[in-house]
Amino acid sequence: MARRARSPRQHLEGGIAQPSPFIRRKLPYFDPLSPEELEKIEAQVDWLLENVGFAFRDDPQALEIWRKAGVTPSGEHGDLIRADAKWVRGLCAKAPSQFVQHARNPERSVTIGGDNQVFAPVYGSPFVRDLEGGRRYATFSDFEKLVKLTYMHPNLHHGSLVIAEPTDLPVSKRHLDMVLAHMTLSDKPHLGAITEKSRAQDTVDMVEILFGAERMERDVCIMANVNTNSPLLVDRVVTEAIQVYCGRGQAIIVTPFILTGAMGPVSTAAGIAQAMAEVMICCAFAQLVRPGAPFVMGNFLSSMSLKSGAPTFGMPEPVLSNYAIGQLARRLGLPLRCGGSLTASKIEDAQAAYESADSMHSTVLAGSNFTLHAAGWLEGGLSTGFEKLIMDADRLGGYQKLFGLGLETDDNAFARDAYAEVQPGGHFLGSGHTMRNYQTAFYEPKLSDSENVESWEEGGSMDMRHRAFLRWNEMLRHYEPPALDAAKAEELAAYVARRKNELPDAWY
């Protein structure tokens, strides 16, 4: 993997050269919590499941599924689900601990779960920002560029879905354009639409065109990400998405977004337990819809500024949450999704990088199997940065080298022959061992400048943001779409055209 990331001409020849489909982790996880601490959290999870409960709101079908399983909804609205914790854990155990999400290009299929780590870019920002255009509402043209860059970048393994919201397209139709763009401009795996049942269904129908109905029975060809309405509320966006995707044997990620102090108690341990409980009740529901449905446990705990109440990122509390939830997810046997290179900064400055690095580092150490927002996130998720996307992705290659390769300890790695050539105080630059090994010895990010100050000044004193701007523009000039069967392309286009014709233009 490391070798691949180092070819100087990569992603400048059209398409992508020798990508790493995902990280197969060789180093262990960072597991800071003791079994006793984990058991305390699990006891709180069980207490929430059995005594507090979760409102499954506005979806009578969902309540019917619970009733059929012997759980009678209760509470003020008649939609509160409380369930025996052991039974819930038993249902969660039906979900696979890992599965493959197939890409239309088999070389880009990713394994979600186990010791594998998959990186996907940001999801859901209404704004974009770049050095030339500044901050603005995202358009479909921005969206297409972001899909192309994600396709071309060797350190991004998965396409996410809404890399930015194409706000110039009607809300009622833009899911069709987005899914079609991922399917045609890229051949990496991506996520499916949610927000309305029919949009999820449109995605599944388009995936069926691309992969065929038979493949969909056998394989996971699409996955979707939904958020609970924390605290303790599971609305129809979640339950309908589970029914549509899991109903067809496809995968779902359910992610509570808990800003501790607002959507959960102002305590890291309580936030972790609540996140686990919300995910587990949804996983149980998914297993009732279809036993064995591939399910990914999502985690998005955030801290808060005491000055403004705004979410903060890359802080010690969410970092610790990631570590803890990694351990808990492995005890539960479920694949884990964490947030990635997160920041509250408005621009691609040092704050953005410090926060993103610390946040991302913790997701990797925690063993997050699917890391959404691994690149491009700015401004608490309100804005997708073109430079930020390329800067973050550049750093992700370091994780591929570190966790995907580990430490080599064979005879060549110990280089005993080199010591016969070099005297005390001498240097190894020209030694046989150096000549044989230097080309693969180091991961060198493309956007890090290690020149001396004079050379850097001669080159225009460019900061990383500037270099990233030049790089993504250069990448786009070399973009070539991946091959796609003409009949399938036509069928997909016809489907989208028909559905757009059927649907009204709605802007909210």
Add this chain to the structure above:
Amino acid sequence: MARRARSPRQHLEGGIAQPSPFIRRKLPYFDPLSPEELEKIEAQVDWLLENVGFAFRDDPQALEIWRKAGVTPSGEHGDLIRADAKWVRGLCAKAPSQFVQHARNPERSVTIGGDNQVFAPVYGSPFVRDLEGGRRYATFSDFEKLVKLTYMHPNLHHGSLVIAEPTDLPVSKRHLDMVLAHMTLSDKPHLGAITEKSRAQDTVDMVEILFGAERMERDVCIMANVNTNSPLLVDRVVTEAIQVYCGRGQAIIVTPFILTGAMGPVSTAAGIAQAMAEVMICCAFAQLVRPGAPFVMGNFLSSMSLKSGAPTFGMPEPVLSNYAIGQLARRLGLPLRCGGSLTASKIEDAQAAYESADSMHSTVLAGSNFTLHAAGWLEGGLSTGFEKLIMDADRLGGYQKLFGLGLETDDNAFARDAYAEVQPGGHFLGSGHTMRNYQTAFYEPKLSDSENVESWEEGGSMDMRHRAFLRWNEMLRHYEPPALDAAKAEELAAYVARRKNELPDAWY
């Protein structure tokens, strides 16, 4: 500790309010290597000790110490030391696994070793950089400001020594001014001078004035940091510093700086083993000078740009080295020093922050007991950044919260009472639990902006660098020197005046 870092008026009232003297670590280390991998590295260390050897150059007294211990120097220059590995390990075992470096203010004394982590700023840059003055040769005026800022910052526990080189003072005398500045402008512990035997002796003499001869027999009141001349060369700067400092029962850090591919083979495993071996032979030497001498194992492995041959920082290879050396240091029972917030960037941009964060994160996970360069490092160590110092130090508070506090799992942390107050889909902002706990729930770095984009733009669209510039200038306006006994201050000043009179002005 977390609570202390959050007081809004801290370091604005003159001096420093409620600092954390150092981090007492509650979370475990990240130990990614297996015992088998560690044993392979240790076998290479032993091979280097017994078969390759180390030149102890230009110090006949050092060779005499080896001869007295039964080791006959060999090799072309008659100064090559090869020794039985078991014997060397036995000598290293005489060094304490932890010790206190006493500060003149006892509240600021730091414990080096064990589960403790101490952060010190950058050491040795000839240049400084700030937003207003740009990059320039450092002066004594810069140096004084940096000592004051380090003194005032609650997240820096130790003063380092040469936070920047005061290049406007003669080389032959500047050590006197630097040591005096640390002793009078700050009451935090700091390092002593090296480079020449007499300069080390001047430091020890000044420490004796400050602490008294009796204290120095009993306690570690000063520590110094020296670098081997990797590969495999230990010059008189190292051996003389060991003789002066350890000879008086004071502490020494010996740090190989190995740019793998130049000062060591182009392999991470070989670099780690060489670093260990160079340190261990120096530790053995220190124990021959004085059995039980406090000794800190230094580590500074760096990767290299294939484009320029320049060192690179925050990359996966040195990150892995830190993890590995942390494990090896604990097996050896020696305190560990690692490099901190390192970067090759020329300015305080995203590159600087990504690299610094990833580098620093690994030293903390590795359990580095004394982290030099934890704040302020720019340009591969050629330049000290005023903004960088404050930006890095701001982030260090997160480690104090994360590793010094760990996860709270008492009844209050699980907040069961709060769930009785909040409905599904509601919020915890006004719950009793939130009201009781919000003030201590989160670490909030002072330089991270989490406002929305409109407020941020109204505030002038300042990036982190700008905010750091304002902050360090504000801090300096509130600086007040810590109290110092007038007689001691006078005696120190007289010592410096006398020595300056005795020494010639030399500029190289």
